[in-house]
Amino acid sequence: MTPEVNSxxxxxxxxxxxxxxxxxxxxVDVVLQPFEDLLVAxxxxxxxxxxxxxxxxxxxxxxxxxxALGDVPCVGVDISWPQIAVAQxxxxxxxxxxxxxxxxxxxxxxxxxxxxxVMFFDDPVAAFRNLxxxxxxxxxxxVVVWRGKDENPFMTxxxxxxxxxxxxxxxxxxxxxxxYGLADPDRARKVLxxxxxxxVDIRKVDLTCTMPExxxxxxxxxxxxxxxxxxxxxxxxxxxxxxxxxxxxxxxxQDGEVRFPTASWEIRALTPL
Ligand SMILES: C[S@@+](CC[C@H](N)C(=O)[O-])C[C@H]1O[C@@H](n2cnc3c(N)ncnc32)[C@H](O)[C@@H]1O
Numbered sequence: 120m121t122p123e124v125n126s127x128x129x130x131x132x133x134x135x136x137x138x139x140x141x142x143x144x145x146x147v148d149v150v151l152q153p154f155e156d157l158l159v160a161x162x163x164x165x166x167x168x169x170x171x172x173x174x175x176x177x178x179x180x181x182x183x184x185x186x187a188l189g190d191v192p193c194v195g196v197d198i199s200w201p202q203i204a205v206a207q208x209x210x211x212x213x214x215x216x217x218x219x220x221x222x223x224x225x226x227x228x229x230x231x232x233x234x235x236x237v238m239f240f241d242d243p244v245a246a247f248r249n250l251x252x253x254x255x256x257x258x259x260x261x262v263v264v265w266r267g268k269d270e271n272p273f274m275t276x277x278x279x280x281x282x283x284x285x286x287x288x289x290x291x292x293x294x295x296x297x298x299y300g301l302a303d304p305d306r307a308r309k310v311l312x313x314x315x316x317x318x319v320d321i322r323k324v325d326l327t328c329t330m331p332e333x334x335x336x337x338x339x340x341x342x343x344x345x346x347x348x349x350x351x352x353x354x355x356x357x358x359x360x361x362x363x364x365x366x367x368x369x370x371x372x373q374d375g376e377v378r379f380p381t382a383s384w385e386i387r388a389l390t391p392l
Pocket of ligand 1: 125175240
């Protein structure tokens with residue numbers, strides 16, 4: 120697949136970003152399990168005939184929805200080949216390697232979901248308009264996106280801890296393609312309105328995520344800008360930086376478990392009948 124748009128994100132998710140998420144897939148699914156539960160519950164709310172999971176990564180949510188709905192065709196789409204290759208190892212769900220902003224979907228889905236996979240588009244209005252073409256008339260959108268970084272301190276703890284050692288790490292801006300791309304609810308609503316979705320409903324979701332303390336080093340070395348910076352470092356340097364980061368995470372650790380609050384939006388919308 121040669122993406123014509125989203126080239127920066129394609130490079131990231133087909134490079135170290137995607138390889139990190141692919142390698143850390145089991146841990147990602149444990150940490151983000153509460154959001155999987157939310158989307159599976161959404162899928163179960165009414166009968167479905169086809170479900171699309173956008174930015175599906177290694178497909179944990181797609182598979183969980185497929186298992187919950189029985190015979191309903193479920194498809195996952197992602198721009199990241201390393202993750203889609205892992206997802207395709209499971210046989211009962213179809214996974215497509217494509218840029219969801221421009222892929223020519225058939226209008227076959229009555230539910231489109233995403234767990235943190237729709238904030239990376241360089242033209243969000245074009246992308247959500249394209250997703251609208253994947254939906255049947257009256258089709259439903261149910262996606263979760265992060266609120267701002269101030270409300271998600273866990274996500275920036277590593278960056279803040281290493282800032283004195285690594286001042287040049289990339290930062291993620293609100294409204295730019297990246298984890299906080301739809302953090303501003305007014306902007307998110309306008310994107311959905313302008314792309315032809317109706318009945319836009321944006322709800323606060325505050326969930327606590329957990330992981331065993333012993334997987335925290337994996338989390339920190341595989342994901343995010345700090346993880347990507349740590350991977351190529353010589354062993355002794357990496358151990359030193361990792362030590363600094365782990366100390367910064369102590370406030371989230373209790374009795375062998377890492378627990379942290381998260382702040383996200385669930386965006387709901389419909390395609391016109
Ligand atoms: C934060 S990860 C979430 C992955 C997965 N939904 C999960 O919860 O494990 C974001 C995903 O969005 C994908 N993505 C980014 N831009 C995309 C695009 N234009 N089209 C399809 N997928 C995209 C990335 O490759 C990545 O897998």
